[in-house]
Amino acid sequence: MAYIATIKDEDIRVEIEESEPGLYRVWINGADCKVDFFEARENLYSLIFDHQSYEVDIDEVENGSYSVMVKGDHFDVLVVDEKKKKLAEKLGAGAGGRQEIKSPMAGNIWKLLKNQGDFVKEGEVLIILEAMKMENEIRSPIDGLVTSVSAVEGAAVSAGALLCLIDPTEE
Amino acid sequence: MFNKVLIANRGEIAVRVVRACKELGIATVAVYSEVDRASLHVRVADEAYCIGPAPSSQSYLMAEKIIEVARKAKVDAIHPGYGFLSENAEFAELCVENDIVFIGPNPRAIRIMGNKTTSRVAVAEMNVPLVPGMKENLLNAEHCLEWSEKIGYPLMLKAAAGGGGKGMRKIDSPDGLLDAFRATKSEAIKSFNDDAIYMERYVDRPRHIEIQVLGDKHGNMIHVGERECSIQRRHQKVIEEAPSPIVDEEMRQRMGAAALSAARSVNYDSAGTVEFIVSGESKEFFFLEMNTRLQVEHPITEMVTGIDLCKEMIRSAAGQELTIKQEDVQMRGHAIECRISAEDPDNDFLPTPGKIAGLRVPGGPGIRDESGVYEGFEVPIHYDPLISKLVVWGRDRDNAISRCRRALSEYIVKGIKTTIPFHARVMLNEHFISGDFDTSFIDTHFKMEDAAHKRPDEKVAIIGAVIKAFRRDKENSQRITSTTEGGGGVNPWKLSGRIRSLSNR
Numbered sequence: 001m002a003y004i005a006t007i008k009d010e011d012i013r014v015e016i017e018e019s020e021p022g023l024y025r026v027w028i029n030g031a032d033c034k035v036d037f038f039e040a041r042e043n044l045y046s047l048i049f050d051h052q053s054y055e056v057d058i059d060e061v062e063n064g065s066y067s068v069m070v071k072g073d074h075f076d077v078l079v080v081d082e083k084k085k086k087l088a089e090k091l092g093a094g095a096g097g098r099q100e101i102k103s104p105m106a107g108n109i110w111k112l113l114k115n116q117g118d119f120v121k122e123g124e125v126l127i128i129l130e131a132m133k134m135e136n137e138i139r140s141p142i143d144g145l146v147t148s149v150s151a152v153e154g155a156a157v158s159a160g161a162l163l164c165l166i167d168p169t170e171e
Numbered sequence: 172m173f174n175k176v177l178i179a180n181r182g183e184i185a186v187r188v189v190r191a192c193k194e195l196g197i198a199t200v201a202v203y204s205e206v207d208r209a210s211l212h213v214r215v216a217d218e219a220y221c222i223g224p225a226p227s228s229q230s231y232l233m234a235e236k237i238i239e240v241a242r243k244a245k246v247d248a249i250h251p252g253y254g255f256l257s258e259n260a261e262f263a264e265l266c267v268e269n270d271i272v273f274i275g276p277n278p279r280a281i282r283i284m285g286n287k288t289t290s291r292v293a294v295a296e297m298n299v300p301l302v303p304g305m306k307e308n309l310l311n312a313e314h315c316l317e318w319s320e321k322i323g324y325p326l327m328l329k330a331a332a333g334g335g336g337k338g339m340r341k342i343d344s345p346d347g348l349l350d351a352f353r354a355t356k357s358e359a360i361k362s363f364n365d366d367a368i369y370m371e372r373y374v375d376r377p378r379h380i381e382i383q384v385l386g387d388k389h390g391n392m393i394h395v396g397e398r399e400c401s402i403q404r405r406h407q408k409v410i411e412e413a414p415s416p417i418v419d420e421e422m423r424q425r426m427g428a429a430a431l432s433a434a435r436s437v438n439y440d441s442a443g444t445v446e447f448i449v450s451g452e453s454k455e456f457f458f459l460e461m462n463t464r465l466q467v468e469h470p471i472t473e474m475v476t477g478i479d480l481c482k483e484m485i486r487s488a489a490g491q492e493l494t495i496k497q498e499d500v501q502m503r504g505h506a507i508e509c510r511i512s513a514e515d516p517d518n519d520f521l522p523t524p525g526k527i528a529g530l531r532v533p534g535g536p537g538i539r540d541e542s543g544v545y546e547g548f549e550v551p552i553h554y555d556p557l558i559s560k561l562v563v564w565g566r567d568r569d570n571a572i573s574r575c576r577r578a579l580s581e582y583i584v585k586g587i588k589t590t591i592p593f594h595a596r597v598m599l600n601e602h603f604i605s606g607d608f609d610t611s612f613i614d615t616h617f618k619m620e621d622a623a624h625k626r627p628d629e630k631v632a633i634i635g636a637v638i639k640a641f642r643r644d645k646e647n648s649q650r651i652t653s654t655t656e657g658g659g660g661v662n663p664w665k666l667s668g669r670i671r672s673l674s675n676r
Contacts, residue, residue, distance in 0.1 A: 003640060005633045014637045024641070026634050037638050043529070043585070047635055054628070056635040057529070057583055060643070066636040071580040073592045074517070075632035079640040106524050106552050132513070132522040132556040156552075159525065 002082040107131030173247040180252030183543030185212035191481035204230035248272035257464040280437035284461040297432040302457040304371025330359035331367035376451030382430035387487040394427035411468040416606030442484040474506035505571040509594040512556040516593035528586030533578035
């Protein structure tokens, strides 16, 4: 079975098969690894390969999106079935580039700098979010038109909450 | 000694003070805001009172409310921790008026040291070296030009009421001077409600080194060595160590004597810290400011001297004499503190409030974890992101660094991102290891190397995630098979047809 693992915007193809329960053969970057995978407790795993022992925390944050910790270092890995990814790419190609601007963290909306109907440039600040005594600027990823704003000044938002929509256009 | 103490703070420092009180046999009273009901400091204290809504301006900064609770709970004294009301002279006076001891210095010392201009005048009288510059405030643009010629470039413009790295600017040439004068002034009034600014020399390769002092109400005062605090991000300390890699015994004694003079200028009578800016080139040191409170980084001094600063501070507030003499103070080994915050180091240190889904804290020799959280705790959005301080001790600096690296690799916080990976990378940085750094370390020496840094365990992370995905997919497909086998109202033939039609799309 083949998966595409995405880490820091880099796609890596990984093939895997189960040789016996708990033992896996994994092909990654041309290397062939035999991995002994043991679930020590929920979301905490002991991995042995090449006689190297690793304690690894793996939490599935969302469907296919994993938060992994190895020796104090933190990694975000997206794992998608290669077939499904190809299918999704085919469907996604040519689709509109409407941008959903979501809150990257829980906080309070400090200031709304753009309103519905405003044109924005890529990198322009849309909203200032306040959390933990810090002001955090949320910028537009594209040039476009703000088509709707759901954020309200002074209101609390949770991580991942939709703040506004931007349609790619030119002024 | 006191019978009962109220701690007017939250988080790890409130827990720290409760521990000191317990060791001294003192009962403790916690105060908390409405969102802090589940906080650790509330659980560890003997009594707890809710003092208002989440914003600190309506809770932890409400002096009157805290005094009211103190009277109700019949406490003898209030420990303010750091931040919040800890350096508020009016609050210290309010305590005195209500017959409650403020665990900190006398209010006059707080007031004088709380302002850059008055503190510089006070310590200059005691011949404490100051960065060459003005002792008064800048009046206008002409005054600014006049002083710039006396001081020379590069120079700094600073807000008199400033602190925490806000309200200061480095100016390299006369071109930008007057614009910077106006900008610093307007920033000063916005941030500190006071537009007074002054000018001083810029110190080359600046390091930030501070001396811990301890005083009592009987006129005794000692210094207990230095802390190196040059590893800063946006002028906020993130890693501290004691001793400093550039301070030898001779320099330590000179800095210690200067710190004592500075403290004596205000009859200092508690635990406090005199901060110096030190030129990494010439090793000249200049008075920066005095913090009239217990510092975040106090544990590293405790680790190398064996002195419990928090307990000494409480004892001295209760009118007891210091139990340590200057000649008894010795530094042994090396200590490092990493401030662990709910911030994402891979995403420009964006705050990451949220629930701590899992927590494993390092152990073993030489490790001290000063935590304010626990597994299952939800880090609120309203306060400082510091969740814990990892403090390690080693026989020497090299041993402390390798121990710190080991402890960080054991430290697991799940559910929210923290600065643990950032600290792990600093502990591998060659400039940090060699001790060759200044306050610009993170911007100059760290970012580039960090960007190029190949993370050795990336492959392990990918393999782990893929195996987990594979096991999940396998389990799901088995579940489909077993439900279809069980009948359950689904006609397996129909289902199979549907799967086929999907895969043909």
